Amino acid sequence: MRRKWVLPAVAAVTLTAGVTGGMYLGSSEDGPLKKWIGKMETDGEVDKQEKAAVNDKELGKVEQAYDLILSSYVEEVESDQLVEGAIQGMLTTLDDPYSVYMDKETAKQFEETLDSSFEGIGTEIGIDEGKIIIISPYKNSPAEKAGLKPKDQILKVNGESVEGKNLYETRLKIRGKKGTSVTLEIKRDGVANPIIVKMVRAEIPLESVFSAVKEEKGKKMGYIELTTFSVNTAADFKNHLQKLEEQNIQGLIIDVRGNPGGLLSSVEEIVGNLVTNKKPYLQIEERNGDTRAYFTNLKEKKEYPIAVLMDKGSASASEILASALQEAGGYPLIGDRSFGKGTVQQPVPMGDGSNIKLTLFKWLSPDGNWIHKKGIEPTIEVHQPDYFNLQPLAIDKTLKRDDNSEQIKHAQEMLSGLGFESSRDDGYFDQRTEVAVKAFQQQNGIEVTGKLDQKTAGAIETALIEKIKDEQNDIQLKIALKYLAK
């Protein structure tokens, strides 16, 4: 799985979608949905005058509150602040984390980050039940190397709480010049105390397609990983697939694990290479309940079998791909249940540099299922081993026999993942935990003390990261290869 770290200028658009953990219709959109958007604009024109009269009455109360706050609040307030608060407040009532307002400044800084690459820690973030969470770190990014995991909740950035912050504000705090460092405070399910993770920012490349040929039972299997769905992804996918087919692959794995989504047009084009026109690959539901089915132009299916790898970080466009391949293509989904985002957004400019990215419709699977907040169940459910949920070990003082702490609990779980069973994993440093530590130290050329010091903790962490990176331990991939070769 060697990758080229190329920085294409256009692929940067991916981020726009990626950062919200979602998919949207970009301005270059020319898929089947364009017509709908045109319709919307026309509608808006028709009853504009009628609406204005109604608004005057309904918004009168907003104006009354606006006047009161401006004139009487204990401190001077900027009118801009109230206007943006009002818009933010209206969007909040929708209870939809994907409908967001970007003020001028945020939108401007955001545009700048779209240039050709960006500098940061390389992770998608999203909102789940009001919390800002990691969707998935990019491959080989500082975020991945530091052990950040999908569903980790971000509590603080550089000591500052993200409570009440939206995704854009949070993302802008995380990003920064290459070589500078940023500290996140993370809350992870099942871990009582927040985890502090310090990372050095790097240039994050935006290549979204990676491929390889893998051997299984003497058969050549094509493997294509999609990390996001950007403007270039579909064309890149086609090129990679063509090269694989030239090598006479006898099966294909499409890996969308940790892929947070992206452009609808991009996933539509990819699905167009794989799923025939016998069934719709997607349905779109408008707010009046009307649904419309969309079909590819493909007549013949591929001669080789296909499988999709997905996990809880596979969201939005990844889920469109997965459900199309499963329900329309009859191909299996292997891995964990997916994220569950079944809506489509479009950014609407407000005319002053700010914009509102609004959820316009739902997408349904070929069979008409809405997977929002549910995710897609895999055809073959395969979980990675427990030790894939690595927690960084923060050892500030040496831990030893009879000590009792959360850190020891993590160390016990990690030692267990490395094959050094310590009989208990509840944080109490018993005699068998000591034996496990000694055995690990022995095997790794560290002075055998039986104590958990910083050096030993660091070595445990490194050993586990190596083990996770080793493709031999990627059980989901292994099952997929076995499935295709049978």
Add this chain to the structure above:
Amino acid sequence: MRRKWVLPAVAAVTLTAGVTGGMYLGSSEDGPLKKWIGKMETDGEVDKQEKAAVNDKELGKVEQAYDLILSSYVEEVESDQLVEGAIQGMLTTLDDPYSVYMDKETAKQFEETLDSSFEGIGTEIGIDEGKIIIISPYKNSPAEKAGLKPKDQILKVNGESVEGKNLYETRLKIRGKKGTSVTLEIKRDGVANPIIVKMVRAEIPLESVFSAVKEEKGKKMGYIELTTFSVNTAADFKNHLQKLEEQNIQGLIIDVRGNPGGLLSSVEEIVGNLVTNKKPYLQIEERNGDTRAYFTNLKEKKEYPIAVLMDKGSASASEILASALQEAGGYPLIGDRSFGKGTVQQPVPMGDGSNIKLTLFKWLSPDGNWIHKKGIEPTIEVHQPDYFNLQPLAIDKTLKRDDNSEQIKHAQEMLSGLGFESSRDDGYFDQRTEVAVKAFQQQNGIEVTGKLDQKTAGAIETALIEKIKDEQNDIQLKIALKYLAK
């Protein structure tokens, strides 16, 4: 400290303030601040027309967003919802938990609860750093009996998250018919797992003044506890004080521990009995920075010494009383640092049944200190013993030697508070913990198993609650009595 549980109709107004953990100017307000409010209304009139023109331009963007959401969001949206969201959103930008919007329904239900008494669990709630917290449970209320503590964070009410809910919504969920039950999920500092507390709602009386005579070194000491500052509090205080003085007290303790505040007029009237006109008892700072000092009419100070008892639940009007008695009266404050709320609110009706309670000014101490978010440092700092921070023991299975859990940690701390030292308090059930459990069981007539079962846990909790209720263990009160008698 026996109390009459009387339910006066008028004292109910107290709640309006109490629930926000704060003080406000009620409609019956006739204190020194009335003039200021009149002024504000005049100002509003003067440049009304000018403002209207400006608003049209500034609020145009709000209208644009309003139209977009109404016409295009994936689901039908009520215009009322957007209007209220906009108002809520503007208030949110103030970053002031005490400036809140109450919609028609909330305001209506809220009025109903003000009748003569209310039915609920009896606790003040407030907002601290965006979290909904317990300010302080009322004396003898279900909340107090269940062990809720100031600064406990409320996570859920009856299993439903309060995230994104305001104080009023949360309070209305907690309240309900007497005899019905409500379950809170609580996060307490230093406790990893949320605590589940189930309580049966009761009729909560609204008497706010309690008094007693206490003996110290043969001297008679008056003791007056103020639980809130309602419309009746000042008159009641005067009556209680007169009765104490008729008994020739040689000192007076005013206890505002756990008192979240209330009406400004109420505390002003009380301070008028105690602090002379040599120094201001309070300063009010308007938003333009102008400050005005307020003086009592009192010429002579009391012949006896006075001390104030306060803690981290003493907020707002309690802090006005404390700072007036300290800085203007020269009396000592004994206990813990107070809550820290230095602003004044007034509810402004919106004309349709809803209203905005807005922060209008800051209050400063006699010497001009603004204690907001800092609290007042006690003159004599005295903390209650650690075991006052009782955590309910939730034992779902019997715990024994070599077990390791959060519950064991709590039990160890509680046993320690009861005098059964168990050598460690980190949750590991070692031999000495077993000895402590056995000793407790022996002394309390429970079968001596050395295991922590539900019966033993219940007995530990009961014993500790008894110990906390015992006035002999109220160290803050003891120190105050000693101070006055010296």
